[in-house]
Amino acid sequence: MAMKIARRGQIPAFLVMDVMRAANRLAATGADVIHLEVGEPSTGAPAGVRQAARQALETGRLGYTEALGLPELRARIAGHYRDVHRLDLDPARIIVTVGASGAFLLAFLAAFEPGDRVAMAAPGYPAYRHILRALDVEVVTLRTGPEERFQPSLAAIDQAIAQHGPLDGLIVASPSNPAGTMLAPADFAVLAAGCEARGMRLVSDEIYHGIEYGIRPMTAAACSPSALTINSFSKYFSMTGWRLGWMVVPPELLRSVECLAQNMVISAPTLSQLAALAAFDCHDELRGNLRRYAANREVLLNELPAAGFARLAPADGAFYIYADISELTDDSAAFCQRMLADTAIAATPGSDFDAEQGHRFVRFSFAGSTADMVEATRRLKQWRR
Numbered sequence: 001m002a003m004k005i006a007r008r009g010q011i012p013a014f015l016v017m018d019v020m021r022a023a024n025r026l027a028a029t030g031a032d033v034i035h036l037e038v039g040e041p042s043t044g045a046p047a048g049v050r051q052a053a054r055q056a057l058e059t060g061r062l063g064y065t066e067a068l069g070l071p072e073l074r075a076r077i078a079g080h081y082r083d084v085h086r087l088d089l090d091p092a093r094i095i096v097t098v099g100a101s102g103a104f105l106l107a108f109l110a111a112f113e114p115g116d117r118v119a120m121a122a123p124g125y126p127a128y129r130h131i132l133r134a135l136d137v138e139v140v141t142l143r144t145g146p147e148e149r150f151q152p153s154l155a156a157i158d159q160a161i162a163q164h165g166p167l168d169g170l171i172v173a174s175p176s177n178p179a180g181t182m183l184a185p186a187d188f189a190v191l192a193a194g195c196e197a198r199g200m201r202l203v204s205d206e207i208y209h210g211i212e213y214g215i216r217p218m219t220a221a222a223c224s225p226s227a228l229t230i231n232s233f234s235k236y237f238s239m240t241g242w243r244l245g246w247m248v249v250p251p252e253l254l255r256s257v258e259c260l261a262q263n264m265v266i267s268a269p270t271l272s273q274l275a276a277l278a279a280f281d282c283h284d285e286l287r288g289n290l291r292r293y294a295a296n297r298e299v300l301l302n303e304l305p306a307a308g309f310a311r312l313a314p315a316d317g318a319f320y321i322y323a324d325i326s327e328l329t330d331d332s333a334a335f336c337q338r339m340l341a342d343t344a345i346a347a348t349p350g351s352d353f354d355a356e357q358g359h360r361f362v363r364f365s366f367a368g369s370t371a372d373m374v375e376a377t378r379r380l381k382q383w384r385r
Contacts, residue, residue, distance in 0.1 A: 009288040011130040015352035017227045019336065034376045035358070035368060039177060039320065041238040042368045043289050044273070046282035049239065053275035054105050062270045067261040069096025069246070070273045076280050077246050084209075085086075087222050095257055096268045100207045100232035100245035104131055105264030106264070107228045107247060108255040111201045112137045116168040118203075119160055121152045121333060123322070123353035123361065125177045125205070140164050150179035150322070151187075154194040154383070170195050172216060173205035175317025178353045178363040182316040185218040192224040202227040207245070210286070212317035213294055221248040228253070233272075235318070237279045238289060242272040275340035293319050296366035303377035304364070308384040319367040326360040336362060343379045 019037045027033040044050070056062065068074065071347045074091040097103040100141065104127070114120060114136035120128055122141045129139045141154040152172055161167055172191065174183040193378025195202040204220035204227055220227035229248035233239040245268075249257050261267070300321045304312060311324035329335040332349035340346050366373055 008134040011133050012126070014126055014130070015333075016134075017297075019340075019346055019348055022337070023172060023340060026340060026344060027344045028074075031344045033346060034372050035346050036364045036366070036372075036376060037348045038367070039235075039365050040240050040367060041235065041289065041319075042126045043238045043292075044286045045239045045242065046237070046279060048278040048282045048285075049275045052278035053271060056271055056274040062274075065096075065267045065270050065273060067095075067258055067267050069094070069268060070277075071269075071275055073273050074246075076277055080280055081219070081221065081248075082201065083189075085219050087219065087220055089221060089248060093251065093254065094247055094297060095161060095247045095261065096245055096273060097245045097261070098265050098268050101127065101207070101270075102243075102265060103230045103232075103245045103247045104128065104203075104205075106257050106260050107203055108132060108135055108137065109260050111203070111252050112168055117164060117166070117290040118169040118171065119152065119157060119167050119200075120171040121150065121156075121176070122356065123178050123350060124148060124171070125173065126352055128171050128205075138164075138165060139327075143356075146311075146313065146324075149181040149183075150169060150176060151181055152181050152191065154191060157194065157198070157200075159296035166383065167198070167200050169201040169203060171203045171205065172220075175208040175212060177208070177318060178348070178350070178361075179313040179318050179322040179348040180315035180318045181216045181313055182212060182217060184215060187216055188218040188220075189223045192220055192227060195224060196224055204229045206230060207232040207235050208318040211290060211319060213297060213315070214316050215316050217317065219248075226250050226252075231270075233276050233279060236286060236290075237276070237282075238286065239272070239276065239279065242269070242275065244268055244272040244276055290328070292370060293366060295370050296368070297321070298302060299370065299373040299377060300364060303374075303381070308379060309362075311379075319365055321364040321366065323362050324360060325362050330359055332359050332362050339383070340378075343383050345376050 075093040078089045078091040117138045119140040221229040232245035309323045313322040336349045348363040350358030
C-alpha cells in the first residue's frame, strides 16, 4: 500500500543548486569551470573568526545556548546597528537564527496564517516563494522591470490589492537577489510607511547589507515598528557554511518567534555564535573583500556588453549582474546549459527567480576572483563571435 507524501514538500527545486551540480560534474571530468552561478563569497571566514572558533573548540564548552542566542552576540549585533545605522536597538529584540533561511521560516510562521496573502517582487529570491507555499500562504507577485529597478512600489501594491484583495505582508530585499538593485533610503521609508498604513507586515531581507556600491542601505528596523528585519553572517561577513543569521523582531512577535525557535531548532550552532563575536572586529579584512567585489563588478559591467549581454541591471549592491538576454534566446535554462557545455561557465537562468519572465534573463554572480571574471568575459566574447 502506497504511503502518503505530504504536499508541503511538493515545491519547485532551487534551480541554482541544480546548475551547481551540473557544473561540478563537468569539473569532475577535468574541465576548468568558472562558477558564476552561486551567490556565495569565495573568500573564507575572516581570520579573526577562525581564530575565535579555534579557541572555542579548545574550551570544549559547546552546549546549547538559549533559543534567542548568546546574550553577548545579541549585544554585538545591536552595536553593529548603532555603528552602521546610528540606531539604538534593544538587544532583547534580536534573535540569533540558523542562517537567514531559518530566520525566514520563523518569521513566516510567526507572522502569517495559512491563506494569508504576501506580496513579493518578481524577480525575487525563490526560497521566499517556496517556503510560503509550503506553509499554505498565497504569494502575490508584483511584476517589476528595469523601469522600477526590479523593486516593489506602493503603486504595484495597490494594484495587487485591487486585483487580489487585502495583503497581509510584503517581502522586500535591498540590495536584491537577483538584480542587485537597491531602494534609495527615502523610497524605502515611503514603502515601509505604506505597508504600515495598509496593515501589511513588512519582512525586510537585508542579508546583502554591507555590499553596496554608492547607495547606502536603509534598515527596516529604523523606519517600521512592525517590520521583521532579517540579516546574516553569510554574505558581507563571508560565513556561509557557519549557518548563522539574525532577526530584529517587533515586541509583539518576540515570544512567538522564541517558542518556535525553541521547538524547531533549540538554538543556532554554539561554535558559530562564539566565532561570530569576532566578526565585528574584522572590518578591515571584510572591506578588502568589498573592494574585490567592486573590481569584479566593473569587469562584468564593462565587458559583458562586448559579449552580447548589453541590457544589464544597475547592480547597486550584492554581487550579481542580472542580464536581459531576450535578444539572444527565449529559453534562459537551455541557454545556460549550452553556455556551460560550450564555455565551462556556470550561470543561473532567470527562471529560478521569475516564473513568468525569467526565461528572458540570466544571473551572473561576481563573488569569485577578479581573475575568474576576466577569464569568463574573455570566453564569453569568444563564444559570442
